[in-house]
Amino acid sequence: MIPQNPIxxxxxxxxxxxxxxxxxxxxxxxRLPDLLGFVSTLGCLLLSVAAVWLVRRGGVLxxxxxxxxxxxxxxMVLDGLTAFMLVTVNLVACLxxxxxxxxxxxxxxxxxxxxxxxxxxxxxxxxxxxxDLFNLFVFLEIASVASYALVAFGTEKEELEAAFKYxxxxxxxxxxxxxxxxxxYSYTSTxxxxxxxxxxxxxxxxxxxxxxxxxxxxxxxxxxxxxxxHAWLPDAHPSAPAPISAMxxxxxxxxxxxxxxxxxxxxxxxxxxxxxxxxxxxxxxxMVIGVFLAIGQWDLKxxxxxxxxxxxxxxxxxxGLATPLGVLGGLFHLFNHSVFKSLLFLNSGSxxxxxxxxxxxxxxxxxxxxxxxxxTNLVASMSIAGIPPFNGFWSKLLIIIAAVQxxxxxxAFWAVLASLLxxxxxxxxxxxxxxxxxxxxxxxxxxxPFFMRCAMVLLALICMAGGVLLVPGVREAxxxxxxxxxxxxxxxxxxxxxxxx
Amino acid sequence: MSKEREPxxxxxxxxxxxxxxxxxxxxxxxxxxxxHVSPGGGFAGGVIIAxxxxxxxxxxxxxxALRKLPKEVxxxxxxxxxxxxxxxxxxGFAGGVFFLNILGKGEPFRLFSAGIIPLANIAISLxxxxxxxxxxxxxxxxxxxxxxxx
Amino acid sequence: MILYILCLTLFCVGLYGIxxxxxxxxxxxxxxxxxYAVNLFFVLVGYRWEGRxxxxxxxxxxxxxxxxxxxxxxxTSIVIGLATTALLVALAMRIYGKYGTFDITKIRELxx
Numbered sequence: 013m014i015p016q017n018p019i020x021x022x023x024x025x026x027x028x029x030x031x032x033x034x035x036x037x038x039x040x041x042x043r044l045p046d047l048l049g050f051v052s053t054l055g056c057l058l059l060s061v062a063a064v065w066l067v068r069r070g071g072v073l074x075x076x077x078x079x080x081x082x083x084x085x086x087x088m089v090l091d092g093l094t095a096f097m098l099v100t101v102n103l104v105a106c107l108x109x110x111x112x113x114x115x116x117x118x119x120x121x122x123x124x125x126x127x128x129x130x131x132x133x134x135x136x137x138x139x140x141x142x143x144d145l146f147n148l149f150v151f152l153e154i155a156s157v158a159s160y161a162l163v164a165f166g167t168e169k170e171e172l173e174a175a176f177k178y179x180x181x182x183x184x185x186x187x188x189x190x191x192x193x194x195x196x197y198s199y200t201s202t203x204x205x206x207x208x209x210x211x212x213x214x215x216x217x218x219x220x221x222x223x224x225x226x227x228x229x230x231x232x233x234x235x236x237x238x239x240x241x242h243a244w245l246p247d248a249h250p251s252a253p254a255p256i257s258a259m260x261x262x263x264x265x266x267x268x269x270x271x272x273x274x275x276x277x278x279x280x281x282x283x284x285x286x287x288x289x290x291x292x293x294x295x296x297x298x299m300v301i302g303v304f305l306a307i308g309q310w311d312l313k314x315x316x317x318x319x320x321x322x323x324x325x326x327x328x329x330x331x332g333l334a335t336p337l338g339v340l341g342g343l344f345h346l347f348n349h350s351v352f353k354s355l356l357f358l359n360s361g362s363x364x365x366x367x368x369x370x371x372x373x374x375x376x377x378x379x380x381x382x383x384x385x386x387x388t389n390l391v392a393s394m395s396i397a398g399i400p401p402f403n404g405f406w407s408k409l410l411i412i413i414a415a416v417q418x419x420x421x422x423x424a425f426w427a428v429l430a431s432l433l434x435x436x437x438x439x440x441x442x443x444x445x446x447x448x449x450x451x452x453x454x455x456x457x458x459x460x461p462f463f464m465r466c467a468m469v470l471l472a473l474i475c476m477a478g479g480v481l482l483v484p485g486v487r488e489a490x491x492x493x494x495x496x497x498x499x500x501x502x503x504x505x506x507x508x509x510x511x512x513x
Numbered sequence: 514m515s516k517e518r519e520p521x522x523x524x525x526x527x528x529x530x531x532x533x534x535x536x537x538x539x540x541x542x543x544x545x546x547x548x549h550v551s552p553g554g555g556f557a558g559g560v561i562i563a564x565x566x567x568x569x570x571x572x573x574x575x576x577x578a579l580r581k582l583p584k585e586v587x588x589x590x591x592x593x594x595x596x597x598x599x600x601x602x603x604x605g606f607a608g609g610v611f612f613l614n615i616l617g618k619g620e621p622f623r624l625f626s627a628g629i630i631p632l633a634n635i636a637i638s639l640x641x642x643x644x645x646x647x648x649x650x651x652x653x654x655x656x657x658x659x660x661x662x663x
Numbered sequence: 664m665i666l667y668i669l670c671l672t673l674f675c676v677g678l679y680g681i682x683x684x685x686x687x688x689x690x691x692x693x694x695x696x697x698x699y700a701v702n703l704f705f706v707l708v709g710y711r712w713e714g715r716x717x718x719x720x721x722x723x724x725x726x727x728x729x730x731x732x733x734x735x736x737x738x739t740s741i742v743i744g745l746a747t748t749a750l751l752v753a754l755a756m757r758i759y760g761k762y763g764t765f766d767i768t769k770i771r772e773l774x775x
Contacts, residue, residue, distance in 0.1 A: 018606070029599055036592030078605065078612040146736055153743045160750055169761045170772050176687070176754045183694055183747050184681060190701050190740065191674070198708045203732070247773045552718060556742055621719065641742075648749050652756065659760040 017066060019059055020075035020088045023098060023137040024151075026055050031130035038123030045126040046113045052130055053106040056137065060098035067095045068489045074143065074511045082143065082512060083207035089143035089508055092493030093343075097140040097271050099490075100347050101263045103474075104354045105133050108262075111358050111467035112255040114460070115365060119253070125165060132158035132259070136267040143508065145193055145280070146203045152189070152235070152268055156182050159264055163252045174251035181234060181244045189231035192224045199224075205280050209505030212282060221281055228276055229290070236269020238328060239298040242321050246305075249320065250313035250370070254361020257313060261320045262354035266346055270327055279497075279504035283334055291332025296423050298325030299430040307437050312360045312370045312445070315437065316353070319396065322430060323349045329427065330411040331498075333418050340495040341410030347491075348403040348478055352395040355471040359389045362460040362468065363445065367453075372441065377450030381457045384465045386446045388472040393442055395475045397435035403478020520574030530572035537565040541642070548634040549627040555637025562638060563645035575653055587647045594640030601633055666707055674700035687755045687765045691748065698744040702737045709733035 030052035038045045066073060073090040076082060109129070116122050135155025142148050160182065164175035197203060199220045200211045212221065234241035245265075249257050277283055277291075302322025309315035327349065330342020362385045363378070364370055379386040395404035408431055415424040459465065481491060500507065521527060545558030570578035605613035614628035625631075677700055680693020709730035717731035755765070762770050 021612075025599070025603070032592060032595040032599060036589075036596060078614065146739075150739060150743065153747070157743075157746055157750060160747075160754075164754060164757070167757060172754060172758050172761060173770050173772055176751070176758060179747070179751055179754065180681065180690060180694065183751075184678075184697070187674075187697055187701055191704070194701065194705045194708055197705075197733070203736075251773070552716075554738075556738060648753075652753060655753070655756055655760075659756070662760070 017070075017073050017075065017090075019062065019066070020073055020090050020141065021077065022059055023056060023063075023141050024134050026052050026059070027130040027134035027137060031127050031134065034123050034130065035127045038126065045123040046109075049109045049126040049130060050106075050113070053102060053109045053133065056133070057099075057102040057106045060095065060102045063090055063098055064095045064490060066090075067092055067493065072507050072511045074508055076512070082508075083202050083204040086147050087143040087204060087206070087508070087512070088141050089206070090141060091504075091507070092497040093271075093275070094140050096343065096347070096490060096494035097267060098137065100350050101133070101136050101140065101267050104262045104350050105259065107467045107471055108255045108258050108354060108358070110470075111258075111361070111464050114463045115253070115255055115361055119165070125162070128158045128162050128165075129256075129259070131155075132162065132264070136263060139267055140271055143206060144204050145196070145208065145276075148205075148272065149186070149189060149193060152272070153186055155264065155268060156186065156235070159256075159260060162256045163248050163260070165253055165256065168251075171251040174247040178244045178248040185231045185234035185241070187231075188227050188234075192227035192231065195220055195227070196224050205275070206505040206508035209280050209282075209502045210509070212280070213502040213505065217284070225277070225281060225287060228273075228281075232269050232272045232276070233294070234269075235265065236273060236328070237265050237298075237321050237324055238269075238294045239301050239321065239325070242298065242302075245321060246314055246317045249317035249357075250311060254313075254357055254364060257316075258354040258357035258361070261317065261357060262350045265320065265324060266327075266350060270324065270331070270346060273328075274331055274498055278499070278501055280502075282502045288332050288334045291328055292420070292423060295325045295327070295329030295332055296426050298322060299329065300325075300426055303430045303433040303437065307433060307440075310372050312363070312372055312441065313357070315372075315441065316356050316360060319434065319437070320349075320353060322434065323353065323396070325430075326408065326411055326427065329423060330414065333411075333414050333420070334499075335414055335418055336495055336499055337410060337417065338414035339498050340491055341407055341414050343494050343498070344410060344481065344491055345404075345407035347481070348395065348407045348475075351471055351474050351478065352392045352402075352404060355388060355392040355468060355475065356396070358464070358468050358471065359385050359392065362464055365460060365464070366457045372444040374451075375445045375454075376448045377446070378454060378457065379446040380450070381454065382446075382459050384459055384468060388468040389446065390442060391472040391475050393438035395478075397438050398431045399435070401476075401479055403475055403481075406479050406482055520576065522572050526572050530568060534565050534568055537568065538562060541565060541638075545634050545638040546624070546631065549630045550622055550624070555634040556641055558634070559638035559641030560645060562642035563649070566642075566646045567649050570649065570653070575650065579650070582646065584647070584650065587643045587650070590639050590643035591647060594636050594638075594643065597636040598633060598640065601629055601636060604629070667704065670700055670704040670707060673703070676700075685766050685768055687758065687767055687770075690767065691751050691755060694751070695744070695748055698740075698747075702740050702744070705733045705737050705740070 030048050034045050034048050067090060075088040077086045077088060116125055119125065132155050135151045135158060138151030139148055139155065142151060160175055160179040163178055164171050200208050202208055202211065237245040249261050252260060277287055299322050302318050302325060306315050306318035306322065309318060327342045327346045330338050330345060360370065366382060367375060391402065395402040398405045398408040412424050412427050415427060480486060541558045541561030544553035544561060545555060548554035548558065566578060566582055569581065602612045616628040618626060618628050620626060674697050677693045677697025680696060681690050684690055684693060709732065711729050714727050714729035717728040717734065758770065759765055
């Protein structure tokens with residue numbers, strides 16, 4: 013038996029076990045679903061921090077499920093990029109569960125919420141931790157179907173309509189991905205990503221790889237909400253309950269969309285200059301269109317959803333530069349966006365919990381009544397707008413410097429412009445929601461309950477301390493390894509097989 | 514649905530259902546148990562088991578079917594199947610690796626062979642059968658609810 | 664070769680159903696057809712000349728089988744398609760309960 017580290021499958025086992033136990037006996041006890049959800053996500057968070065430390069010490073971790081060696085069996089691969097994504101996903105999931113302990117009291121069947129939530133988390137963890145292409149598709153589908161059901165959780169009119177449109181578009185995207193997998197299988201006759209990298213490096217460029225690239229770009233681009241595949245996001249993210257919006261916008265589009273694009277285009281298919289150019293173009297398009305559509309919005313959550321499109325454009329722009337600094341900036345912005353976008357959505361949930369509305373024109377002067385929500389919203393707005401010393405500033409600066417270094421002045425200009433417009437948009441949010449004169453309707457409004465405040469304050473602290481991740485000692489462990497694993501490209505296949513033994 | 518008519522279909526359908534629904538259930542169980550020697554396995558067998566109950570619902574009406582297999586029992590088997598499958602996978606840790614096939618493998622083509630695979634098939638068939646029947650019953654009850662409201 | 668083209672034509676038929684039909688149920692049927700076409704394509708990709716079904720039997724010889732991996736993969740894919748279809752049908756019935764119509768051009772509460 014090959015000695016291999018047994019913690020790798022636990023990222024999928026723990027949420028899956030939590031979901032099954034909640035579905036089995038969660039109806040009878042009132043507090044059990046909350047407890048199980050919190051314990052599962054906390055366990056996953058601690059394991060992912062341990063994984064970062066293990067990867068730093070030992071290199072790539074490969075786990076052969078069922079002791080079938082790859083490429084015959086399914087392998088789970090834990091390298092720097094995976095550990096980075098795992099920390100991002102599980103951190104946001106844990107804090108969102110803390111938030112939803114209080115927020116979901118208004119819904120009757122909490123156990124259904126936690127079952128679907130833990131299934132979605134298991135799917136996302138599975139997507140980042142697997143080394144087999146079809147296994148990635150299966151976990152992608154698990155997470156997607158759970159998220160379709162979660163968007164429709166409140167069963168109001170708008171939620172059902174948004175969930176249906178999201179479900180149809182998401183399923184079509186998955187079909188494109190599956191078609192791409194079929195073509196890739198017929199060309200390389202293997203489904204293991206590392207083996208595919210080795211085979212494709214040996215065979216060289218061909219037409220089928222171009223077709224597969226287009227299919228994957230369409231499929232995963234829709235999951236990542238790149239323009240022009242973004243049309244489902246402004247309907248789906250506002251209609252979901254606030255913790256689900258935070259999860260969807262904060263981690264789902266990154267884990268299913270951006271991570272898959274990154275892994276497949278850099279490590280399996282090989283990044284050619286044409287594809288990098290396409291990434292840059294689509295990233296810049298998303299950045300600009302997202303922010304232009306966001307400025308005119310009066311519905312708070314719809315505005316935040318359009319900003320998600322814009323910020324994912326930044327990440328894809330960073331990834332498309334294909335230089336070490338660009339990829340580092342893109343991945344750092346991915347982490348930062350998870351943190352501050354979830355915080356923004358949780359704030360909107362807290363506002364909705366207190367006032368019952370999402371319309372910015374109806375709110376006003378809530379800063380004295382809800383100081384914690386107001387302060388954390390201020391921190392998050394400054395992060396997303398890129399004001400020093402919050403974490404958004406550092407990552408945007410890295411991306412713009414990388415663009416200038418690569419000679420792409422036009423893209424750097426658009427990045428700065430989008431950042432200025434983001435600042436304008438969030439000034440509008442702060443002014444209309446928190447500052448200004450308090451209306452008579454909001455006399456009896458109180459601050460959010462304890463767990464909601466807890467989650468928001470913790471996320472705000474991470475926003476403020478985010479710049480620490482660029483300090484040279486911490487950077488090597490976390491971000492640089494992730495960027496290096498992306499940049500090694502097709503060499504991924506060789507690294508994985510060296511660790512299989 | 515008016516109260517004068519009794520629920521379900523005509524007498525011919527009811528008689529044939531009475532004769533065949535047990536055979537369909539047995540056939541489904543056969544496909545599940547022989548999943549490691551012949552095509553089929555957990556999912557296909559589970560669908561056939563669910564279909565036998567759906568057949569009963571279509572021929573006799575939902576009350577008779579729900580008396581045979583109440584909703585609580587369906588939910589129980591659904592969760593139980595999933596937990597059994599996860600427990601089997603975790604049992605592999607006793608041999609060192611997740612999902613390892615730890616029971617004795619026996620000789621090929623016998624019924625009691627291939628280690629953990631027949632047990633996994635049974636767990637999957639429980640989950641899929643109960644799940645499909647639960648989906649069908651939920652959609653039927655949802656339709657009746659919508660009809661009553663309008 | 665002609666088989667693959669016909670299979671991809673079936674996929675395009677499903678895609679046409681999703682894009683152009685107005686009734687929600689017809690959109691779901693289009694999705695089912697497209698899903699079916701991709702699964703069929705995957706199984707066809709696994710065909711080998713003069714191959715027979717990839718099942719060991721105690722009395723037959725084992726030369727020349729078709730590729731068994733697509734068959735296992737397609738089994739999983741069919742289950743995924745079933746789950747998605749069940750969810751979509753449940754959503755469609757709820758939408759009918761709230762909106763009173765199956766026509767997707769009339770279900771446009773969200774805009775902007």
